[in-house]
Amino acid sequence: MTAQTLLSSIFVAIAFAAWPLIGRQALVSGAWMATVVMIGSAMSVTLLSSTHLAPWPAPRAWWILGAAAVVNGLAVFVYSATVANPAVPTGPFIVVVSVLQVAAVPFLAWVMPAGQAPSLRQAAGFAFAAVAVYLLAKN
Numbered sequence: 001m002t003a004q005t006l007l008s009s010i011f012v013a014i015a016f017a018a019w020p021l022i023g024r025q026a027l028v029s030g031a032w033m034a035t036v037v038m039i040g041s042a043m044s045v046t047l048l049s050s051t052h053l054a055p056w057p058a059p060r061a062w063w064i065l066g067a068a069a070v071v072n073g074l075a076v077f078v079y080s081a082t083v084a085n086p087a088v089p090t091g092p093f094i095v096v097v098s099v100l101q102v103a104a105v106p107f108l109a110w111v112m113p114a115g116q117a118p119s120l121r122q123a124a125g126f127a128f129a130a131v132a133v134y135l136l137a138k139n
Contacts, residue, residue, distance in 0.1 A: 017094060020083040024090055030081030038076060096136050103129035 001009075023033040057065070079097065082088050103126050106118040118126065 017098070020079065020094060021090060023080065024083055028084065030077070030079075030084035033084055034077045034080035037080070038073070092136050096133050099129050099132050099136065103133075 019037055020033075023037060026033065082093060083090055106122040106126065109115055110117050
Protein backbone atom coordinates (compact mmCIF):
# COMPACT_ATOMS: atom_id res chain seq x y z
CA MET A 1 0.00 0.00 0.00
CA THR A 2 1.45 3.35 -1.00
CA ALA A 3 1.55 6.36 1.31
CA GLN A 4 -1.07 8.05 -0.89
CA THR A 5 -3.40 5.05 -0.58
CA LEU A 6 -2.88 4.92 3.17
CA LEU A 7 -3.63 8.64 3.52
CA SER A 8 -6.73 8.21 1.35
CA SER A 9 -7.94 5.34 3.53
CA ILE A 10 -7.37 7.40 6.69
CA PHE A 11 -9.35 10.32 5.24
CA VAL A 12 -12.22 8.06 4.13
CA ALA A 13 -12.35 6.24 7.47
CA ILE A 14 -12.45 9.48 9.46
CA ALA A 15 -15.05 11.05 7.16
CA PHE A 16 -17.29 7.96 7.22
CA ALA A 17 -16.99 7.74 11.01
CA ALA A 18 -17.51 11.48 11.56
CA TRP A 19 -20.56 12.33 9.48
CA PRO A 20 -23.08 10.42 11.63
CA LEU A 21 -21.56 11.88 14.80
CA ILE A 22 -21.67 15.37 13.33
CA GLY A 23 -25.17 14.76 11.99
CA ARG A 24 -26.38 13.68 15.40
CA GLN A 25 -25.31 17.09 16.74
CA ALA A 26 -27.83 18.74 14.40
CA LEU A 27 -30.63 17.20 16.51
CA VAL A 28 -32.72 16.34 13.45
CA SER A 29 -34.48 13.15 12.45
CA GLY A 30 -32.61 10.39 10.72
CA ALA A 31 -34.62 11.14 7.58
CA TRP A 32 -33.30 14.72 7.49
CA MET A 33 -29.79 13.58 8.25
CA ALA A 34 -29.82 10.96 5.48
CA THR A 35 -31.40 13.32 2.96
CA VAL A 36 -29.04 16.24 3.53
CA VAL A 37 -25.91 14.07 3.71
CA MET A 38 -26.82 12.14 0.55
CA ILE A 39 -27.72 15.30 -1.42
CA GLY A 40 -24.43 16.86 -0.36
CA SER A 41 -22.62 13.65 -1.20
CA ALA A 42 -24.25 13.44 -4.63
CA MET A 43 -23.34 17.06 -5.39
CA SER A 44 -19.73 16.61 -4.25
CA VAL A 45 -19.26 13.37 -6.17
CA THR A 46 -20.84 14.81 -9.31
CA LEU A 47 -18.61 17.90 -9.22
CA LEU A 48 -15.43 15.92 -8.52
CA SER A 49 -16.30 13.25 -11.11
CA SER A 50 -17.57 15.53 -13.87
CA THR A 51 -14.45 15.25 -16.04
CA HIS A 52 -14.46 11.44 -15.74
CA LEU A 53 -18.07 10.71 -16.73
CA ALA A 54 -17.43 9.67 -20.33
CA PRO A 55 -18.24 7.39 -22.05
CA TRP A 56 -21.86 6.76 -21.09
CA PRO A 57 -22.33 3.37 -19.30
CA ALA A 58 -24.13 0.49 -21.01
CA PRO A 59 -27.77 -0.19 -20.00
CA ARG A 60 -26.71 -3.28 -18.00
CA ALA A 61 -24.31 -1.12 -15.98
CA TRP A 62 -27.14 1.32 -15.22
CA TRP A 63 -29.27 -1.52 -13.82
CA ILE A 64 -26.43 -2.86 -11.69
CA LEU A 65 -25.45 0.57 -10.39
CA GLY A 66 -29.11 1.46 -9.82
CA ALA A 67 -29.60 -1.64 -7.70
CA ALA A 68 -26.46 -0.80 -5.72
CA ALA A 69 -27.75 2.76 -5.25
CA VAL A 70 -31.12 1.57 -3.95
CA VAL A 71 -29.49 -0.85 -1.49
CA ASN A 72 -27.07 1.87 -0.35
CA GLY A 73 -29.93 4.35 0.03
CA LEU A 74 -31.88 1.93 2.21
CA ALA A 75 -28.78 1.30 4.32
CA VAL A 76 -28.05 5.02 4.73
CA PHE A 77 -31.65 5.64 5.78
CA VAL A 78 -31.52 2.88 8.42
CA TYR A 79 -28.04 4.00 9.53
CA SER A 80 -29.14 7.64 9.89
CA ALA A 81 -32.36 6.75 11.67
CA THR A 82 -30.43 4.59 14.12
CA VAL A 83 -27.70 7.19 14.71
CA ALA A 84 -30.28 9.94 15.25
CA ASN A 85 -32.11 7.86 17.87
CA PRO A 86 -31.07 9.20 21.30
CA ALA A 87 -31.68 5.76 22.83
CA VAL A 88 -28.96 4.18 20.66
CA PRO A 89 -25.34 4.41 21.87
CA THR A 90 -23.84 5.94 18.73
CA GLY A 91 -20.17 5.05 19.28
CA PRO A 92 -20.66 1.30 19.70
CA PHE A 93 -23.23 1.23 16.86
CA ILE A 94 -20.81 2.86 14.40
CA VAL A 95 -17.98 0.56 15.48
CA VAL A 96 -20.14 -2.56 15.08
CA VAL A 97 -21.24 -1.40 11.60
CA SER A 98 -17.61 -0.75 10.65
CA VAL A 99 -16.42 -4.15 11.89
CA LEU A 100 -19.27 -5.90 10.10
CA GLN A 101 -18.43 -4.06 6.86
CA VAL A 102 -14.85 -5.30 7.01
CA ALA A 103 -15.96 -8.83 7.86
CA ALA A 104 -18.58 -8.88 5.10
CA VAL A 105 -16.20 -8.02 2.24
CA PRO A 106 -14.57 -11.48 1.85
CA PHE A 107 -17.97 -13.18 2.10
CA LEU A 108 -19.61 -10.85 -0.43
CA ALA A 109 -16.62 -11.21 -2.78
CA TRP A 110 -17.09 -14.98 -2.53
CA VAL A 111 -20.79 -14.98 -3.43
CA MET A 112 -20.35 -12.57 -6.36
CA PRO A 113 -20.17 -14.08 -9.84
CA ALA A 114 -16.72 -15.66 -10.34
CA GLY A 115 -16.11 -15.07 -6.64
CA GLN A 116 -13.17 -16.42 -4.73
CA ALA A 117 -13.61 -18.44 -1.55
CA PRO A 118 -12.24 -16.77 1.56
CA SER A 119 -8.78 -17.87 2.60
CA LEU A 120 -8.17 -19.56 5.94
CA ARG A 121 -6.79 -16.26 7.23
CA GLN A 122 -9.95 -14.42 6.12
CA ALA A 123 -12.13 -17.10 7.73
CA ALA A 124 -10.20 -16.66 10.98
CA GLY A 125 -10.60 -12.88 10.64
CA PHE A 126 -14.34 -13.33 10.21
CA ALA A 127 -14.47 -15.44 13.39
CA PHE A 128 -12.54 -12.78 15.30
CA ALA A 129 -14.83 -10.09 13.87
CA ALA A 130 -17.86 -12.04 15.10
CA VAL A 131 -16.33 -12.12 18.58
CA ALA A 132 -15.56 -8.37 18.32
CA VAL A 133 -19.14 -7.59 17.31
CA TYR A 134 -20.47 -9.66 20.21
CA LEU A 135 -18.18 -7.86 22.68
CA LEU A 136 -18.81 -4.41 21.24
CA ALA A 137 -22.59 -4.87 21.23
CA LYS A 138 -22.75 -5.92 24.89
CA ASN A 139 -23.41 -3.25 27.52
